[in-house]
Amino acid sequence: MAGAKEIRSQIASIKSTQKITKAMEMVAASKMRRSQERREASRPYADRILQVISHLAHASPEYKHSFLLERPRKRVGYIVISSDRGLCGGLNINLFRKVLHKIQEDQREEIEPIFATIGTKASVFFKRFQGRILAQANQLGDVPHLEDLIGLTKVMLDAYQAEEIDALYLAFNEFVNTMTQKPTLYQMVPIRSETIDAVRHRWDYIYEPDAKSILDTLLNRYIESLIYQAVVENGACEQAARMVAMKAATDNASTLIDELQLVYNKARQAAITQEISEIVSGAAAV
Amino acid sequence: MAMTVHVDIVSAEGNIYSGLAAMVYAPGEMGELGIAPRHTALLTRLQPGEVRVEKANGEMEHFYVSGGLLEVQPHVVTVLADTALRARDLDEAAALKAKQRAEEALSGQVAEFEYASAQKELAQALLQLRAIEKLRRAQGR
Numbered sequence: 001m002a003g004a005k006e007i008r009s010q011i012a013s014i015k016s017t018q019k020i021t022k023a024m025e026m027v028a029a030s031k032m033r034r035s036q037e038r039r040e041a042s043r044p045y046a047d048r049i050l051q052v053i054s055h056l057a058h059a060s061p062e063y064k065h066s067f068l069l070e071r072p073r074k075r076v077g078y079i080v081i082s083s084d085r086g087l088c089g090g091l092n093i094n095l096f097r098k099v100l101h102k103i104q105e106d107q108r109e110e111i112e113p114i115f116a117t118i119g120t121k122a123s124v125f126f127k128r129f130q131g132r133i134l135a136q137a138n139q140l141g142d143v144p145h146l147e148d149l150i151g152l153t154k155v156m157l158d159a160y161q162a163e164e165i166d167a168l169y170l171a172f173n174e175f176v177n178t179m180t181q182k183p184t185l186y187q188m189v190p191i192r193s194e195t196i197d198a199v200r201h202r203w204d205y206i207y208e209p210d211a212k213s214i215l216d217t218l219l220n221r222y223i224e225s226l227i228y229q230a231v232v233e234n235g236a237c238e239q240a241a242r243m244v245a246m247k248a249a250t251d252n253a254s255t256l257i258d259e260l261q262l263v264y265n266k267a268r269q270a271a272i273t274q275e276i277s278e279i280v281s282g283a284a285a286v
Numbered sequence: 287m288a289m290t291v292h293v294d295i296v297s298a299e300g301n302i303y304s305g306l307a308a309m310v311y312a313p314g315e316m317g318e319l320g321i322a323p324r325h326t327a328l329l330t331r332l333q334p335g336e337v338r339v340e341k342a343n344g345e346m347e348h349f350y351v352s353g354g355l356l357e358v359q360p361h362v363v364t365v366l367a368d369t370a371l372r373a374r375d376l377d378e379a380a381a382l383k384a385k386q387r388a389e390e391a392l393s394g395q396v397a398e399f400e401y402a403s404a405q406k407e408l409a410q411a412l413l414q415l416r417a418i419e420k421l422r423r424a425q426g427r
Contacts, residue, residue: 041300048296048364052329052357116384123388135384146298146369151380158381205357208316208330217331218355221366225298 004271007264011257018253024087025246031142032178032239038143039175039232046225050195053222056215059204063212066161067189067219075112077134077156077165078103079188079227080126081172081234082119084139088241091173092121095183099171100129102185114165116156118149118231134159144231146224153224160189172230173237179244181237186230188223290342291323295349295365302367303349309340310363312356321358328358337365 057068080099082092103113116135117123123136135155140148159165168189174182207214290306310321313335321328332354339347354367 042298045296045298133388136388151384154377154381155384203327205327205329214329228298
C-alpha cells in the first residue's frame with residue numbers, strides 16, 4: 001500500500017503546480033490585452049512625426065542630417081529588447097539567436113558589435129557573450145515609460161554622432177498574433193530612405209527658430225518613439241508567449257495527473273486483491 | 287457657425303486630446319502663440335507650459351506639456367507632446383545612469399543574476415551571527 005500513498009502525494013503536488021500555471025496563464029492573457037492597447041496608443045505619435053520628418057527632409061534637401069546618411073561600417077550598435085522574467089518559452093532565445101546570426105555575418109566583414117540592452121535577460125546573455133555593453137535599462141515593469149528609455153537612447157545616438165558606431169539596429173519581437181512572435185532586426189539609424197520617401201508637398205512650413213534644429217529634435221524624438229514602441233510590442237509578445245507556455249504546462253500537468261491516477265487505481269486495486277487473497281487463504285488454512 | 291480647426295494632442299505613450307477648436311494657445315519657443323483656424327503652416331518647438339484649446343462654444347481645455355513640437359496646417363493643429371520633462375542636463379543625467387548600470391553589471395557586483403550567491407552568503411552570515419550569539423549567551427551564564 002506504500003506505493004499508493006506516494007502516488008497520491010505526487011498527484012497533489014502536480015495539482016498545486018497546475019493551479020499556479022493556470023493562474024499565470026490567465027494573468028498573462030489579461031496583461032497581453034493591455035499591452036496591445038498600449039501598442040496601438042503609441043502609433044499616432046510615431047506616424048505623425050514620421051510625416052513631418054519626410055516633409056522636412058524634402059523641403060530642405062541641402063541639409064543632410066547624419067541620421068539620414070549611410071557611411072562605411074566599422075562598428076554596429078544593437079539595442080536588444082528582452083523580457084525581465086523567464087517562463088515565456090523560446091521568446092528571448094529566438095531573438096538572441098537572430099542577433100548572433102547577424103553578428104556572425106558582420107564578423108566576416110570585420111564589423112564589431114556594440115550593445116545596449118533593455119531587459120534583464122538580454123543583459124545577462126550579452127554579458128556572458130563578452131559583448132561590449134554601452135548602456136542598459138532593466139526592470140521596466142508591465143507599463144514601460146518613455147522616461148526610462150531616454151538615457152539609453154541618448155547614449156547610443158551620441159555614440160553614432162561621435163562615429164563610435166556607424167549604424168544602429170533595434171532587435172525586438174514583433175507581435176503577429178497570440179501564437180506567433182517574430183524576432184525582428186530593424187535598422188533605425190541611418191534611417192532608410194524608403195521610410196521617408198512617402199509624402200511630397202508643394203508648400204512649406206514657417207520654422208521657429210529654424211528647420212535644422214527642429215529636424216534634430218524631431219529625429220531624436222522619432223527614434224525614441226521607435227524604441228518605445230518596440231519595448232511595448234515586445235511586452236505584448238512576452239505576455240503572449242508566457243500565456244502559450246503556461247497553457248502547455250497546464251495541459252501537461254493534466255495528462256500527468258490522468259496517468260498517475262491510473263497507476264494509483266491499479267496499485268490500490270492490487271493491494272485490495274492481495275489482502276482478500278491473504279484472508280481467503282488464511283481462512284482455508286484454518 | 288464659428289470656424290474651427292482640428293486639434294490633436296498626442297504623446298509617445300498615447301492620444302491625449304482630439305477634437306475641434308476655435309482657437310489654440312501654445313507656449314512656442316519664440317513666445318506664446320495663438321493659432322486661429324486657417325493659420326499658415328508652421329513648425330516650432332514648445333516650451334514647458336500650458337496648451338489651451340478654446341472650443342467652438344467658448345469652453346476652455348487646459349493641458350500641461352513639458353515640451354515637444356507644434357505642427358500647424360491650415361485645418362489641422364498637432365501637438366507632439368513630450369511625456370517627460372526634458373532638458374539637456376536632465377537627458378545627460380539619464381544617459382550617465384544608463385551607462386553606469388551597464389558598467390556595474392559588467393563589474394558584476396550589483397547585477398540581478400548574482401542574487402542567488404548573495405543570498406547564500408547572507409544565509410551563512412546569519413548562521414554565523416546566531417552561533418556567536420549562542421556562544422555569548424553560554425559564556426554569560
